Amino acid sequence: MKENNHISIQLQLVDAIKSNDQNILKSLYQNNYKKVELHILKNSGSIAEAKDVFQEAFLAMYQNVKADKFTPETETALQGYLFTIARNKWRDVLRSSRFKKTSTIDDTRHEAEDDFESNAFAETEQQHQLSLTMEAFKKLGEECRTLLKQFYFENKSMRDISTQNNLAEASTRNKKYRCIQKLKELALSPN
Amino acid sequence: MKNLNNISEEQLTVIDRFLNKEMVAAERLEFETKLNDDPIFRNLVDQVREMRLGIESAVLKEQLNSFHEEIVPVKTLTNTIETSSNKSLTKRLVPFSIAASIVAAIGIFMFMNQGSTNEKLFAKHFNVDPGLPTVMSNSSQYEFYEAMVDYKQEKYTEAISKWKILAIKKPNNDTLTYFLGVAQLANNNPEVAILQLEKTIENTNSQFINDAYFYLGLAYLKNNDVDKARAELEKSNLPDAKKLLEALKP
Incomplete structure (x- = not known):
């Protein structure tokens, strides 16, 4: 029962996103950016890169919510989802040619965690x-x-x-x- | 997108009405039947859906920078990380970089100062609503008041869990949405607080209306959205709202 309630708040968030609720979109953006920025700064990135990656991730989250590709399962599911997308996008940047010689990548934990969206963001x-x-x-x-x-x-x-x-x-x-x-x-x- | 070549104005209107959920039951049923039976039509609807998502994404993308501008930088430390990667250049650029750091430091100070001003104002003006008296009469509302006891003991997470169960049955009950909103705000969760309090103010006859506007203003302030905070506070007749509004004057 308790879990159902957590999900009901998440469902409200999902509905708000689907109807392009400006306040909610803005609040989600602003309250989740810093965590991503910190992650990227700790992993060889710059503020400008953090902003680009986060904005790409935010749009991907938005598009997946709109296309019903995301179902919330816990209280902070959406926020976690957004972070995971951003982290994976940054991991892709780190793996790209520009960063090939760099070895300070903290991505040891992602493999097991990211199953739920690993194939959702390939360029289709x-x-x-x-x-x-x-x-x-x-x-x-x-x-x-x-x-x-x-x-x-x-x-x-x-x-x-x-x-x-x-x-x-x-x-x-x-x-x-x-x-x-x-x-x-x-x-x-x-x- | 390719298949949209042959779409007629009427088809587009009808598909938009379906996707906007504007159809009445019978019309919707007829549309859905066609959607099931006719793969070409289904493909057309998918194409319209995709095109709409493209338009909406483009609009949202345009707005992201304005969302971003209001965010306070995390730490001055971040600048150090950025500049340290350009070591070969730094010797030549020392005089400039000192000047630049001063400018950056002032900028960051102003930003941080803005953020912390809002935080200070929030902390100064945010007092949790004292709650309702918990009289235990007949117990049809026992669960509600049980949560109220938690709330008064500042056990907001417990109170929220209990009220949320009740809110499933009565999602639009203004008492529930109001206290859920205040409790979420006390629990440092302004975005959910905003969702709840916006529901409270939908009921324009609510006895909580002025309080709800006040806390909604505080929730926006917590989010560093001063314009929205002002707009909501102006709608409240509480003296506290007027005081905060005064403090928020540019």
Whole structure:
């Protein structure tokens, strides 16, 4: 029973992430960064690298939560998950050519612990597509970016967006469709 | 993404409505049946889902730097680790590096000072709600008050465990969400406290509303989010909230 309750708090966190709750996302980011920074600094990294690795890990955590690839099992499951992703990403950096000659790597404990996500972050076709969409989004015009952000990220209704822009709902819907087409075009021909 | 080439505006609208959980039961059922029976349609829905995740990830990524800017650096020690890897350069750069360290030290001091100011303010203004009187009358609410006894004895973890069991049955009970929020904050867990207290304030008639805004403000302060803290404190009519608000003035 007790465990169920711990999980219920985690499930609330998961729901908050799924609905892009700004306060929760920010709080999770800020409360978990330092632990990762300390780990990376202790293991041959710099502050700038810590930030990059943590942001990549945070996005990976977010995407896995959104895609239902993460199920919380303990009270701090999500926070632990985030740390593990960051630690593994840093381990990959350390193993890359830049660090090959370095031998101060503290990664002796990870093998047994990381089973639950070891194959979740290999660069898959799906992730490649995701990166293409993210890159394409950056290239969209301001108007499209705002509209898609309001509808898909902020979960604003078509009606609210239309009222805000003084447009008929059908026009907003058509505009959204055209923005998606543009996004798709940019993603399919990234250069 | 490739299969989105042929998607019509109507299809996109319908799939978005499904993914936004806006469909009524009958419509949803019909949609799900098609999803099961038609692999091409299923693939189309997957493509839309993937595209939406790409958009949301791109938006979130844009926001991460602003999340980051408000974090206080861990220790000055970290700078030492960074600079020690450039030893060959340091001799030539000594004069510059001294100047740079001074600038960095001032910056770090200001950052740390900001963080510790918030912490001091939090410590000064955070007093745990004294709780409700634990009268043991009829015992339908026995579990609630049993946890209240733990709470008053500052055994917050125990109190939280007991209240959480009750909260499963009554997730929106404002008394429960309020005390869970305060206990989580006392237990140094501001992000869960925020979740709970946000539920309390959803009930605008709650007798705890002003207290909830006050503690929500404190929870944000604990997270170094001064703007959010101010916004919540302004909604509370408690004198303590006004005092803290005064102290938070830039």
